[in-house]
Every structure is written in structure tokens, then in C-alpha cells.
Amino acid sequence: MADSVQFLISGLTIGSIYAIVALGFVTIYSVTKVINLAQGEFVMLGGMIMFSLLKLGIPYLIAFLTTIAIVIMIGWLLERTIVRKAKGADALSLIILTIGAAIFIRGIASMVWGKGSVKVDSFASNEPVYVMGATITPQSIWVMVFMLAIVAGLFLLIEKTMLGKAFRACSVNPVAARLMAVSPKKMSSFSFALSAGLGALAGLVIAPIIFPAYDMGVMLGIKGFSATILGGLGSAPGAVLGGLLLGVIESLGAGFISSGMKDAIAFGFVLMLLLIRPYGLLGEKNVGKGGL
Amino acid sequence: MKRKGIQQMSWKGIAAFTVLILILPFLLSTSLMITKATFAGIYTIVAVGLGLLMGFAGQISLGQAAFYGVGAYSTAILTATFGLSPWLSLLIAIAAPALIAYILGHTMARLHGYYLAMATLAFGIVIHVLLVEWKGFTKGASGFYGIPKIEFFGFTFTQGISYYYLVWAFALLVIVLSLNIIHSRIGRALRSIHDSEVASSSMGVDTGRYKMQVFIISAMFAGIAGWLFAHMSYSISPGSFGLDGSILFLTMVVLGGSTSVWGAVFGALLITAISSFVQALGSKISFITSDFEHVLYGLILMLVVIFLPQGLFPAIAAKLKPLLEYAGRKKKAGNITAVKGDQRA
Structure with a gap:
């Protein structure tokens, strides 16, 4: 019993990270119809830049906010310099484009920070809490709190503000949105910036748990993408559900079957689910056409 | 007037390329360069298959290295563990990826676009994890040792000139086969699928069947390449068959261009040349490491998609x-x- 609770909690922790990354995918996808496979690299940059800033002796909170600002700038730049140039390309080319961007960022990161893992301090104390025989580190609780806060914040931003209304308008019909004086180009930049910010946040909250390294973005990006697909491309509740589900399955698989097999179990599950529901859990049927 | 282009394949191109391949070893000075040229042949075989899949069937595969790995490991296990002749295991190295592609193809026939990309990505990772974890058969992450050399009527193909010619003989065979495929009825059907799946299916083209066929063919090619790779090296390890490998093949096809068979060949040769050049440079300048190679690949992918989509x-x-x-x-x-x-x- 204690084992199950333990696995469930660690699954929910990592699942929350997948959910945040998946929300980043959905944010960009809903406006631009681009799947940004460089999303995982934003997470990595979040962790690594934080490490560098802390090493410079900058106070935790300031370093935290600066990291988010820097990663948002990088996301914005990515859209302005690269993605915008390739507008109108087909899904295949866009996937390749963002894979290229991901490899490029990862390569630069390994030249800057080297190949080793780094250590980032936790937000607060490291004293674990015991619940029903399971050990929970405070940082895990922070991760879940952040995930919930991000979901609430995104909901308020998209549903309750004028900016969110413009955002939704672009995602439903860019041409009509332009006629209403909403610039789809600006919204596209905004979606990349917002998504980069989400990635950075994910990286910041997970950094104290997993010892970030230059290549951590690969798996996190792919898992976030899986969560997006699992939930149904374009669906924000689906992304959160998909992320948590993937995290829990992975963690239970690692605990009860084999820790080395956890990725195979997680992706095997994704393949099985796509076989039964080719459009994901909460996706609409027509989205199954590749989401285009 | 003779009908050219789409209807018929040109033997002139093949002949010129064959001559180039025959004389290349005499232009290369070191045995390291011969090895690189041999690798270029192995990569060419995979890239041509992936090119058919991407350029002619309009499908993406982010897990092509997995088929390559299945080919390599099936021959390694059959020859080293069970003592089979490499020529017999070649059949299995082709059949095993084909069978997997057949099963996977049935699952993915309903998937398109991003969902398909995800499915092939997931498949590639599952195979890679299995290669690492299924230690009883694959010997795990440290690698599989003791793969025998290929023999042919008493002649042993060892790493060097003889293996170079063996690899390129297979590569030329694959190129000719692919050119024949795209200049046949299947090729026309595939091109029509690539341009518009809806239009071609309403003209009576069984789009699902053709896409499945080309997916299986691409897996078989990767299997042949895996077989050649395994018997070239004494040992193989799962590292060669992961996501990086799949992305390397993707880069070759994208760089060369997926709309013609020669594009994939050109891409494989060019990427191998770039990689060798960077490595040679890296031994002189400490700043240039293997990471630099990845930065370069990323840059190539982005620039090609933006400026030369073809x-x-x-x-x-x-x-x-x-x-x-x-x-x-x-x-x-x-x-x-x-x-x-x-x-x-």
C-alpha cells in the first residue's frame, strides 16, 4: 500500500511537469497549428539558466524571475526569426523545422554548460513529509501546486481577459480575427513567448528534483508531446489529463515492473491508446486528420 | 520521340554513379576515409528507404533507426549466438523489420500528420529501450560482441576496400530497385497520394495499401543496412539505433531532398562528408567537439526547410x-x- 501511494505521488509529480510542457504545446498549436518540438529545450533552458544565475550569487527570487524572462525572450526570438519564415509549410516540414531548432539549442547548451548534470537548490526546506507511509519531498508539492496555479492562470488569461479573447479568436479563425483588428502575427509571437514561459516554469520547479543537464529537454519534450497527443491535440484539459496519466503509468511501471523499462511502458501505452482512439482521449474526431 | 523523365528511368545516371563509386577508394588516402565511405553506403540504403516514405508516400518516420537496429541485432544474435550463416540471417534481418512495419502499419494506417510523427517516435523509443533492457538476447547497453564476418566462397569481407565494395553493391541494388519502383505504377500512385490523398483515393487508388507497401519497403532497406553494419563492426550497441540515429537519417533526406531517390543518396553522402570534416577539424581545434556537429545538423535542418523546402x-x-x-x-x-x-x- 505504502509503495502504491509512493509511486502514485512520484507519478503525479512528474506527470505535473508533463502537463505543464503539454500545455505549452497546446498554447502554440492552437494559434499557429505548429507542433513545437523545441518545447523540451525551453524546460532545459529554465533549469540551466537558473543554475548559472544562482552560481553568480543572484538571490533566488530574482534569479527565478530573470530566468523566466530570458527564456520568454528566446521563445519570442525563435518565432520571429525561424517559425515565421516557414509559414505555410506542411506539417512534415514544420516538424522538421522545430526538430532542427531543438538540436541547435541543445548543441549550444552542451557547448555552454558541458555534458554534466548540475544541482539547483530547492525552493524551501528539504525536510520530507510523510503521508500514509509514503515520503513526499516539499519540492514535489511545489511542482503540483505550480501545475494547478498554471492551469488556473491560463484559464483566467484565456477565458477572462481581452488578450485571451483575441487569442481564442485567432485559434478559431485567423482571417476573421484579422478583420476584427486582431493581429494573428502578434498572437503567434505571443503564443511562443507564453509557451516558452511555461516551459521555463516547468524547468524551474523540476530542477531541484532531477539535476538538470543539457539533454534533459529531449525526453521531457517528447513526453509532453505524447501527453498532448494522448489528451487529443489542441485540447488543454486533455493535455493536463494526458500528462498526469502518462506520469502515473510511467511511475507505476517503473515501480512494479522495471525502472529501465519505464519509457517503453509509457510509450507502449501511447501506441496502444492511439490504436484504440486515433484522436486521443478528449480530441475531436476531425482532429485525427493530423490536426491540420 | 522517346518518353523521358517520369515514365522511364535513366540508366545514364546509374552508370555515372557506379563509375564514381568504383574509383572513389583510389582517391581516398587513409583507411579511415574508406571506412567513412563504407558508412556512407550503409546510410544511403536507409536514407533511400526513408526518402521513398517521406517524398513519395508523404509519411514521416521519426523511428527509422529502430528498423536499422532490428536488422543489426537480429543478424548479430542469429549468427553469434545461434551460429547461423550471415547469408541466411540476411533474410531474417530483412523479414523482421518488414513484419514489424506490417504490424505497425496497420496501427498507423488511421494516423496522419502529427499523430503519425508521435507514433513513429514512440515506436523508435520502445525499440531502443528493449535493445538496452532485454539483456538475455541483446547483452544490454554495453553492446553485443563477437559478430562474425561475412564470407563468400572462402573469401572473407573484412573492414576496408572489400567491405566498401560489398556495401556499395547493396546500395546500388537498393537505388536501382527504388528508381524502378518510383517509375512504375506504384510510383505514380505514390506521387498522387503525396500530392492529394483525397483526390487519388477518389480516382480509385488504394492509398492505404500503397502507403503500407512503401513503409514495409523502407523498413526492409533499413534492415539490410543494419545487417551490413553489424557484420562490418565486431560489436554493436543500442546507442547507434536511438533517436539521434533517426534524426540523422531524417537530416540526410531533408538536406538531399525527398522528392527524388538521388536526393536521399546525395544527402547521405553529404552528411557523412560534413561529419568526417567536422571530426577531422575537431582533432586540430579543441573548440570543435561532437556537439558542434549537432549544432550544424540543427542549423542545416532549419535552413533547408526555410530556404530550400525541396x-x-x-x-x-x-x-x-x-x-x-x-x-x-x-x-x-x-x-x-x-x-x-x-x-x-
């Missing part, structure tokens, strides 16, 4: 075509000009 080969071919036609007309015009042309060449 790939490098069609772009160069379009530039060269007027030149070749010009030369051809001059030849016909008279002997004197033809001689001049020869001198220039």
Missing part, C-alpha cells in the same frame, strides 16, 4: 539542367564543338 539535390539539378542541355545541343551541332566540349570536361 532539398538541395533538386535545386542543384534545376541549376545544372540548362547547362547539360546546352552541352547536348552543342554536341549535336558538329564534331568540332564536341571536341572542344570534351577538352573542357
Whole structure:
């Protein structure tokens, strides 16, 4: 019993990270119809830049906010310099484009920070809490709190503000949105910036748990993408559900079957689910056409 | 007038390329370069298959290295553990990826676009994890040792010139086969699927069946390449068959251009040359490491998609075509000009 609770909690922790990354995918996808496979690299940059800033002796909170600002700038730049140039390309080319961007960022990161893992301090104390025989580190609780806060914040931003209304308008019909004086180009930049910010946040909250390294973005990006697909491309509740589900399955698989097999179990599950529901859990049927 | 282009394949290109391949080893000075050229042949086989899949069936595969790995490991296990002849295990190294592609193809027939990309990505990772974890058969992450060499009537193919010719013989076979496929009825059907799946299916083309066939063919090619790779090296490890490998193949096809078979060949050769060049440079300048290679690949992928969506080969071919036609007309015009042309060449 204690084992199950333990696995469930660690699954929910990592699942929350997948959910945040998946929300980043959905944010960009809903406006631009681009799947940004460089999303995982934003997470990595979040962790690594934080490490560098802390090493410079900058106070935790300031370093935290600066990291988010820097990663948002990088996301914005990515859209302005690269993605915008390739507008109108087909899904295949866009996937390749963002894979290229991901490899490029990862390569630069390994030249800057080297190949080793780094250590980032936790937000607060490291004293674990015991619940029903399971050990929970405070940082895990922070991760879940952040995930919930991000979901609430995104909901308020998209549903309750004028900016969110413009955002939704672009995602439903860019041409009509332009006629209403909403610039789809600006919204596209905004979606990349917002998504980069989400990635950075994910990286910041997970950094104290997993010892970030230059290549951590690969798996996190792919898992976030899986969560997006699992939930149904374009669906924000689906992304959160998909992320948590993937995290829990992975963690239970690692605990009860084999820790080395956890990725195979997680992706095997994704393949099985796509076989039964080719459009994901909460996706609409027509989205199954590749989401285009 | 003879019908050219789409209807018929040109043997001139094949002949010229074969001559190039035959004389290349004499131009390469070191055994390291011969090894690189051999690798280029192995990569060419995978890239041509992936090119068919991407350029002609309009499908993406982010897990092609997995088929390559299945081919390599099935032959390694059959020959080293069970003592089978490499020539018999070649059949299994082709059949096993084909069977997996068949099963996977049935699952993915309903998937398109991003969902398909995800499914192939997931498949590639599952296979990679299995290669690492299924230690009883694959010996795990440290690698599989003791793969025997290929023998042919008493002659042993060892790493070097002989293996170079063996690999390129297979590569040329694959190229000719692929050219034949795309210039056949299947090829026309595939091109129509690539342009518009809806239109071609309403013209009576069984799109699902053709996509499945080309997916299986691409897996078989990767299996052959895996077989060649396994028997070239004494040992193989799962590291060669992961996501990085799949992305390397993708880069080759994207760079060369997926709309022609020669594009994939060109891409495989070019990427191998770039990689060798960077490595040679890296041994002199400490700043340039293997990471630099990845930065370069990322840059290539982005620039090609933005500026040359068709790939490098069609772009160069379009530039060269007027030149070749010009030369051809001059030849016909008279002997004197033809001689001049020869001198220039």
C-alpha cells in the first residue's frame, strides 16, 4: 500500500511537469497549428539558466524571475526569426523545422554548460513529509501546486481577459480575427513567448528534483508531446489529463515492473491508446486528420 | 520521340554513379576515409528507404533507426549466438523489420500528420529501450560482441576496400530497385497520394495499401543496412539505433531532398562528408567537439526547410539542367564543338 501511494505521488509529480510542457504545446498549436518540438529545450533552458544565475550569487527570487524572462525572450526570438519564415509549410516540414531548432539549442547548451548534470537548490526546506507511509519531498508539492496555479492562470488569461479573447479568436479563425483588428502575427509571437514561459516554469520547479543537464529537454519534450497527443491535440484539459496519466503509468511501471523499462511502458501505452482512439482521449474526431 | 523523365528511368545516371563509386577508394588516402565511405553506403540504403516514405508516400518516420537496429541485432544474435550463416540471417534481418512495419502499419494506417510523427517516435523509443533492457538476447547497453564476418566462397569481407565494395553493391541494388519502383505504377500512385490523398483515393487508388507497401519497403532497406553494419563492426550497441540515429537519417533526406531517390543518396553522402570534416577539424581545434556537429545538423535542418523546402539535390539539378542541355545541343551541332566540349570536361 505504502509503495502504491509512493509511486502514485512520484507519478503525479512528474506527470505535473508533463502537463505543464503539454500545455505549452497546446498554447502554440492552437494559434499557429505548429507542433513545437523545441518545447523540451525551453524546460532545459529554465533549469540551466537558473543554475548559472544562482552560481553568480543572484538571490533566488530574482534569479527565478530573470530566468523566466530570458527564456520568454528566446521563445519570442525563435518565432520571429525561424517559425515565421516557414509559414505555410506542411506539417512534415514544420516538424522538421522545430526538430532542427531543438538540436541547435541543445548543441549550444552542451557547448555552454558541458555534458554534466548540475544541482539547483530547492525552493524551501528539504525536510520530507510523510503521508500514509509514503515520503513526499516539499519540492514535489511545489511542482503540483505550480501545475494547478498554471492551469488556473491560463484559464483566467484565456477565458477572462481581452488578450485571451483575441487569442481564442485567432485559434478559431485567423482571417476573421484579422478583420476584427486582431493581429494573428502578434498572437503567434505571443503564443511562443507564453509557451516558452511555461516551459521555463516547468524547468524551474523540476530542477531541484532531477539535476538538470543539457539533454534533459529531449525526453521531457517528447513526453509532453505524447501527453498532448494522448489528451487529443489542441485540447488543454486533455493535455493536463494526458500528462498526469502518462506520469502515473510511467511511475507505476517503473515501480512494479522495471525502472529501465519505464519509457517503453509509457510509450507502449501511447501506441496502444492511439490504436484504440486515433484522436486521443478528449480530441475531436476531425482532429485525427493530423490536426491540420 | 522517346518518353523521358517520369515514365522511364535513366540508366545514364546509374552508370555515372557506379563509375564514381568504383574509383572513389583510389582517391581516398587513409583507411579511415574508406571506412567513412563504407558508412556512407550503409546510410544511403536507409536514407533511400526513408526518402521513398517521406517524398513519395508523404509519411514521416521519426523511428527509422529502430528498423536499422532490428536488422543489426537480429543478424548479430542469429549468427553469434545461434551460429547461423550471415547469408541466411540476411533474410531474417530483412523479414523482421518488414513484419514489424506490417504490424505497425496497420496501427498507423488511421494516423496522419502529427499523430503519425508521435507514433513513429514512440515506436523508435520502445525499440531502443528493449535493445538496452532485454539483456538475455541483446547483452544490454554495453553492446553485443563477437559478430562474425561475412564470407563468400572462402573469401572473407573484412573492414576496408572489400567491405566498401560489398556495401556499395547493396546500395546500388537498393537505388536501382527504388528508381524502378518510383517509375512504375506504384510510383505514380505514390506521387498522387503525396500530392492529394483525397483526390487519388477518389480516382480509385488504394492509398492505404500503397502507403503500407512503401513503409514495409523502407523498413526492409533499413534492415539490410543494419545487417551490413553489424557484420562490418565486431560489436554493436543500442546507442547507434536511438533517436539521434533517426534524426540523422531524417537530416540526410531533408538536406538531399525527398522528392527524388538521388536526393536521399546525395544527402547521405553529404552528411557523412560534413561529419568526417567536422571530426577531422575537431582533432586540430579543441573548440570543435561532437556537439558542434549537432549544432550544424540543427542549423542545416532549419535552413533547408526555410530556404530550400525541396532539398538541395533538386535545386542543384534545376541549376545544372540548362547547362547539360546546352552541352547536348552543342554536341549535336558538329564534331568540332564536341571536341572542344570534351577538352573542357
